[in-house]
Amino acid sequence: MTELLTAAQMRAVEHSAIESGAVTGLELMERAGQGVVDAIFAQWPEFVGSADVERGPAPAPPRYLRPEEGRTRRAVVLCGPGNNGGDGFVVARLLREAGWAVEVFLYGDAEALPPDARVNYERWAEVGAVQRLCFPKPSEDDEEKVSHLLRGATTDVTLCVDALFGTGLTRPLFGLKDFFDACYLAYAANLGDDGPYVVAVDLPSGLCADSGRIIGDDLGLAVGAHLTVTFAFAKHGHVLSSGGVSAARLVTVPLGIDRSLPYRVLHHKRNENGTLYIDHSTTVKMAERQWFEAGYVSDLPWTSKDPREASHKYSHGHALILSGGVGKGGAARMAARGALRIGAGAVTVGCPPSALIENAAQLNAVMLRRVPGADALSEVLTDKRINALCLGPGLGTGAREADLVRAALTAGRGLVLDADALTLLSQDADLFALLHNKCVLTPHGGEFARLFPGIAEKLDAPALTGPAYSKVDAARAAAQQAGCTVLFKGPDTVIADPSGRCSVNAAVYDRSAPWLATAGAGDVLAGFITGLMARGFAPMHAAEVGAWLHVECARAFGPGLIAEDLPEALPGVLRDLEK
């Protein structure tokens, strides 16, 4: 798991590191700038010179400090009025030391720069010029100058470094349209050598660090970047909402302050059976611990090596998936296949009598039961080995189905509610009131808005100031309201439980899987989570692991994926995890 921080948490971490005396703010800024330059040369090795330099008494400089013979690379660095701008001055200086021609623009008042940024402004000013842009509204001349440079029409600028705003952006940017257009054009057209690569320092400017939304929404602007280089921790805004598509790549460089942090660490440990698990018990000094619980889900525990657990199929649980009527069973069958592949010991599809033949013709390892209505379901559930249920995929939204949802909710078993079951919950407050802490709701955006209209309204309201209300805020509020785990789907799937624990399963940057947006993929996800709950995973953990594996299956299969492929890709993914 990678932890994601808010801007306030990052500031707290930075202050605590500085107060501990381990490092100064100026040193942090130098490391940040150095990290950006290192990341640039790692990303584009062709920027690294190959010519040997003469060896003198001093140690040889790093490879990237040797520009290609006969070629001077050119960079434009746009610096803003805060410490993000300060990082930009460091980057400018280091690029210049590497033999680059660097043009620096300052959008802000040099006299009003914060102290560390001011020092780096002055260090740069000793070796290069600073072109001042009228602040806060650049003049037409300013815009002409910068956009001309960036459009590459008459120059050979290779890099544009966006150090305008980072975690301190609090209000919309209106005055920089032409700059941003120019940066964005370079990014969108991926002009390579014909135009500059755009590198965002910490965050693409215009983006809210906490929500990933563009401050000002459609009125506001944000730079698009080929590479974002952030410091110490990724921020929520890098993966949520527009943040996940704001850059082609995200690199997090360490600032060397991690050890002194008063924050909660998620440690991987092994229990006495050799099973990997995440230890959530490490002490936190930080008061609001849920702050630190948003993160990507990755490298999670999988197979148990405990031979006692392999003794019987029911020791791996029994999942019951309820299906709709004739011709509507495909979704439930895919969920059942997912539950079985993910390791539930037994999986049964329960369907109305009229759909028995259809289902029997399509199911083999999955068992089949008649479940005409709620009474029959209660009867089936007298079998205590059935420990997890899934209702929703292809279920239908009539009176029979509402009764089934009610009976399932009152049975007190692990319960995944998806699709039609979410519609039923949003239509019936009494049903909603029956939700309990063994439930997992898996809404997409539309379902979320129907279930939690007040929360969705807050999330949809224009983000006019930062930090803006985020999908993490929304999922946490929803989990509290529902009293159960909520998995709010998207490329930035957010999973939260009523305690405030929260994870983001982000399928963005190197982990993007656009082909996962395919019919039936959500049914398989519901099945994965149900299967994991049958295996004994707690609801939140089942939702985290299920969502993570779902994306991994899509990535393993690749383009051309259809929902049926997801369960079939699972064995390979699990084998790789074991390695």
Ligand SMILES: NC(=O)C1=CN([C@@H]2O[C@H](COP(=O)(O)OP(=O)(O)OC[C@H]3O[C@@H](n4cnc5c(N)ncnc54)[C@H](OP(=O)(O)O)[C@@H]3O)[C@@H](O)[C@H]2O)[C@@H](O)CC1
């Ligand atoms: N944390 C760390 O460990 C490290 C952090 N580092 C770096 O510091 C960055 C954070 O610095 P920061 O806090 O100074 O914020 P930043 O984004 O530069 O801008 C704030 C300025 O912008 C202004 N302003 C805001 N909105 C505006 C608007 N719409 N239009 C115009 N102005 C606007 C705002 O003015 P105010 O709101 O006060 O009027 C303020 O002056 C961080 O992203 C990282 O790059 C590294 O150096 C080292 C380690």
Ligand SMILES: [K+]
């Ligand atoms: K920036």
